[in-house]
Amino acid sequence: MPLHSLQSFADLLDELDIAFCLFDSQDVTRGWNRTFLRFFPEHDGKIFAGEHYRQNLRRFYSARLDASELDKVDLYVERGILRHQSQTRPFQFEHRGRVLKVVAQSIPDVGRARLWREVDSGTCYRTDPPQGDHGGWIEELPDGFSIEDAAGRLLQANSRFRGIYGLPAGAEVEGRTLEEIVTAAWRAQASRRHGPGEEAELIREWKRFAGAPYEIALPHGRWVRVIDERAGNGWIKSAHFDITVFKQQQASLIASERTARDREARLHAVIEQSPSGVMIVDRYGRILEANRLLASMLGTSAAILGGDTLFRYLHEDDLQPARRALEAIAAGEQATFEHEGRFRAVDGTFIWALSSMAPLQTPSIEGIAAIVQVQDIRARKRAEAERDQLLVRLEYMAFHDALTGLANRARFDEALEDLDALDAPAGGDARAHAICLIDLDGFKQVNDVGGHGAGDALLAEVGRVLLAAEGRHVLPARLGGDEFGLLLGAEAVAEARAIIERILAGIDAVRIGRDGRVFSVKASAGMALFRPGSDVKQVLRDADAACYRAKRNGGGGVVMADPVPAAAQGGLPAR
Known part of the structure; x- marks a missing residue:
């Protein structure tokens, strides 16, 4: 791209508030626009034509990382270069208060361009679990x-x-x-x-x-x-x-190889007409022939591929499996080889492909060579990534309350059943844990007067108070309605009362405004100690009874289950 054309293009993108930076095929900076410097002010006055993208990334990460992460800057830079070289889909990230969507595109005979556009942060980082079917x-x-x-x-x-x-x-x-x-x-x-x-x-x-x-x-x-x-x-x-089509193609290629030893023309026709990329390699990996579909996939020509080696186009993680398979096939020790890996295109991008290798012997090739079929599976990989994201969200929904973000009843019950996860020691007597049930005082009046909108808003704020107490040894949960639970591991039992009283004080401080009214509630709590192997249902009943006594005492306090063995109370007197 001529310099005057590059500048005109950069100016046009400035008018659209799109940042632009261009790199050549060796990842060396060629040009940028004003919006780029506005989005990334750390480069202003420092970036220069001819600098490697590595320097660009180092400034970028140095501006974002805190002192505890600076020792990882080299790792982040190298990952950033790999992402730049292999990026095929847009992605989003936050920088200096902006949420930016970035896309990279290879331009033949020029290099690789990156473009950034600011997007609405309110729609990009939604963390609420999805609703519905x-x-x-x-x-x-x-x-x-x-x-x-x-x-x-x-x-x-x-x-x-x-x-x-x-x-x-x-x-x-x-x-x-x-x-x-x-x-x-x-x-x-x-x-x-x-x-x-x-x-x-x-x-x-x-x-x-x-x-x-x-x-x-x-x-x-x-x-x-x-x-x-x-x-x-x-x-x-x-x-x-x-994979019916793939298996049919694979069987067809293997059958064609067996019958085409004396008919080279027919073999060439099968290769060229195959719906997948195909190459023939000798025992050393040299490409003897490749079809146009494979050449197009790799961004080159069949003639250029014919003078190259298979290994030059493989990702480094896939080199050794391919070398070993080719050696085994050439030695007659292996009939077929199938592998899912990455092929490197001429522009440096990587293509996920399912490849299969089978032996091939023709009069024109000395010894046994191999025919390699390459099927582009990038679309499937993208679908798998999207599927994995959906599954993460599904699993989150299964164990979390949608309104408060707390663990739900299912997660709470699961934790109760798995006492090994609650700091049970490797030997000796298991230490006491604690269950606390918390019930809001006066919540019905909030719903009756302010409506369910006010009630839900208040429950969400109570959830935030409980989330602040969550930690390695403390699991808060919403058990239903205005009832909450707190599971405390052995390491947290000694300060259980302090934890619960902080929570009750936090709930007492919650204020929700609706239609000129201000709503608040107090909370009562009942706590029971138990050890692994205890009757969990009875412990829950004890905690519930203690919570009821706290309500009868006027609410806003915590009561220990009674009776509680003195040795198990850990210095926590009943109240």
Whole structure:
């Protein structure tokens, strides 16, 4: 791009309040505009044409990091360079009070441009868990997706899942296992590829190794690739990809290789007409032939690829697996190799691809070479990333109260059942923990007079008071309505009363204004001590009874469950 054209383009972007900075193919700065300096004032008077992007990033991070993080600046800089080189989708970040959306684009024969635009911070950093039907999110995913409970029973599945396994639209899948669905599909056929139950055994075996992809054969020559992920709550989240076309292509290429040893022209035609990128490499990784689709994918020409090596286009993490596989295939020790990894395009960007390698022997090639099929899976990777974000939000919703952000009843009960997580010592007697139940005094009047809007606003403020007490040994939760719970580990029991009284004082200080009125409440609390192995339900009843006594005493205070063994009170007298 000529300098005068570059300046005109930069000025045009200034009129649109879009920051712009251009780098060449070696990540060296070529130009920028005024909006760039306004968004990133740390560069004003310091950036210069010819400096490497590394220097740019160092100034950027030095301006953002506090003293405790400055020793990591080199790591952040290198990650920033990698992100710059491989970025394919816009992302957002906050800098100096602005929320900026940035996109990077390679420009042929010029380099790589980065553009930033300020966006509304109110819509970019929403942290409230989403509301509504969870299945709607799953339905938006482009591939099959299912969630199973710890026993392998389906909880949810999208319509793409039903289509892959040949289930009628609207067919109920909840409560069934994947083994049952696949077995039923095979039983419906007159002839079977496997013996009875063989596919089900395959599925059960692979589900022991969550995260390792496995393939399922279905009737009519269809294939599914499944990737399981086991969540902390025992649920299994599975992605189901229809790889029938890929398997057909793979089988077609292998069959073509066997019959084309004396017919080179036919082999070349198969390669060129393949719907995936294809290359032929010798035993040393030298590219002997490549089709135009692969060349286009890598941003070059088939002629240039033909004089290069496979390894030059692989990410460094994928080099050793590819070298070992090629050596094994060339030695006749391995029939096929399949790998999901990154290919490096000529412009330095990385392309996620599913590649398969199979042996190839023709009269024109000395020894055994390999045919490599490369399928672009960037769209699938983007879908997986979006799916993972949705699952994180789903899991958050399952264990948190939407109004206050506190743990919900399910999370509170789970923590009670897992006393090992509450600082139980490795040996000796388990130390006492504490349960505190907190009930708001006068909350009904707030709802009656101010309406549910005032009630919800007050509950949200109470939630903030309790969140301030949350820590490694303290778990606050909203148990329902205006009832809250506090679970204190052994390390927090000694100061339990002080913690609770600070919470009650914080609640007492809450004020909510509505229609000229000011609403406030007090809170009563009941606390009971217990040890791992105690009857938790009885401990909860004791804490509830203590809370009721606190209310009868006039409210606004905390009462210990009575009776409490003196040795267990830890210096906390009942009140």
